[in-house]
Amino acid sequence: MRSERLLEVKNLRTSFFTHVGEVRAIRGVSFYLDKGEAIGIVGESGSGKSVTSMSVMKLLQYPGRIVGGEITFNGKDITNMPEKEMQSIRGNEIAMIFQDPMTSLNPVYTIGNQIMEAIRRHQGLSKRKAREKAIEILKLVGIPSPEKRVDNYPHEFSGGMRQRAMIAMALSCEPNLLIADEPTTALDVTIQAQILELMKNLKEKINTSIILITHDLGVVADVCSRILVMYGGLIMEEGKTEEIFYNPKHPYTMGLLKSIPRLDLGENKRLVPIEGSPPDLLKPPKACPFATRCPYTMKVCEEMMPPYFEAEKNHRSQCWLLHEDAPKIQVDTGVKRGSIS
């Protein structure tokens, strides 16, 4: 059975036109997402993860602008869709949850009010019906005594509960696509696990597709079936979750994997950082953006941008090491087979 395409992004380029010049935050990103699928976008700060999601939402703040490429959602080209039409998609067909639940809810309106707002906007329900639905969905995300909590203000909720409320708000209209931008980063570890579990369950329940953006590989391993690794405004490697973890092809992915804290290494083992810092996207390098930090840099890496090489089916990497003439490297990232489920 061939699954249906929900989202297709082709050669997306997004820039911020600041007073010092054009910052090219995304420099040609292509990916797709099928219905019911969950993919992860990983990468360090400034790699373009969040800008990718804001571009798909068409919520880029001035001076940011999509300068090229194509975004197709549910068969419709939304790249140049007028703002009015886009508004009826946002919150309805594409919903989003953000990193910091402490600041992402409006402090002067009740949780219920903020959930009902989306429901009433998109489904045209009466106030009473919308309220019932808000209570129902708060219950679904695990808020205790939701009929009372619905009238609470955000400051009366804990961090974890606020993120649950954010999820409730995002899922209230049963969107086809949920974009979660670092949904667990601002929460403590036990709450992180609960929120991820919740997202996984809800994904099954309402059959929504998920784009999970994070810098934490541990988070995506749990939820996503495919992973995109972003660096310097480009997708460096893309593949099935197991492929990325057990058989990484790009030195940047390997670096990320080596820097995950692990329980089985013992206390005295240091984490291995990736030396250096990401490229300045005001003057992006013409060749591979990772070349200056890569332990395997070859001459060609500093001169020409590599194309995508197909390592296996549905596993591609933008790295010269995959060229047939390149030296074969053997890398142990320390991730053992079977260590992710």
Add this chain to the structure above:
Amino acid sequence: MGRFIVNRVFSMGITLLLVITITFALMHAIPGGPFTREKALPPAVMKALEAKFNLDQPLWRQYVDYLGGVIKGDLGPSFQRTGVTVNKLIEEGFPISAKIGGLSVLLVLILGVPIGIISALKQNKWQDQLAMFLATLGVTIPSFVLGTLIIYIFSAKLGWLPSYGLKSWKHYIGPVIALGGFSLSFVARLTRSSMLEVLQQDYIRTARAKGLSEFVVVGKHALKNALIPVVTYVGPLVAAILTGSFVVEKIFAIPGMGKHFVESVGNRDYTVLMGITIFYAIFLVVMVLLVDITYGLIDPRIKMDE
């Protein structure tokens, strides 16, 4: 809420007592008295006058007597205008000052807040630049210059507006603008900067991500948060503007309260000075209380029970 107000009213009483005491002490500390003239009055006349107004009593006695009067609502007779009580001065002057002041406050709110919002939404575009240019002028030009300019241009040169008195609605235009000009500009700037800050907040992004129209995002989600600093400023402003402005009333020859206040200091009209100070102080503490109650209504994080 009820307890909060009771507590506040009690502390307002203490504030007023302090205001009365300090003003009373300062007033008597200024050299000279109500009946000091360049050409000294004959001692017998002086004595008779002082006896008439209780000024021959020891100071504490005068203070206690005055306080007793204030509690009964009697602010005493004017020392300088025979047969006129301070209550009467306020009764006559306040409605006039309040009418002009009230219109000015309306002008400030109806124009200032929307101008601030539009400037913030059109940040750095020509609308914003024009509005902020005018607002900067507005906060730098003092009311006496603005009032004089209005009279010079619109009354003397163009003949559109009358220059003194309050006979028709046209008479109000000049004084209302002169009185409200500064606050209007200030509120516009305040609203703009507050709005710009709020529009950067994460919850605004959340509201947009819900697919709400820009009108709802700004009018519902941003505005309520952005208004808190504006309310803080407008509360005391109402008290200050409604009790009259000496300068504007003088320029437009309006028989309001502001004139009495300033003159009473110059000619040591003790009771008028005290009376108007108390009136203004009561007004101010009530407005501050209203501001605090409004905070609670706008922002649920501010609890009024404690």
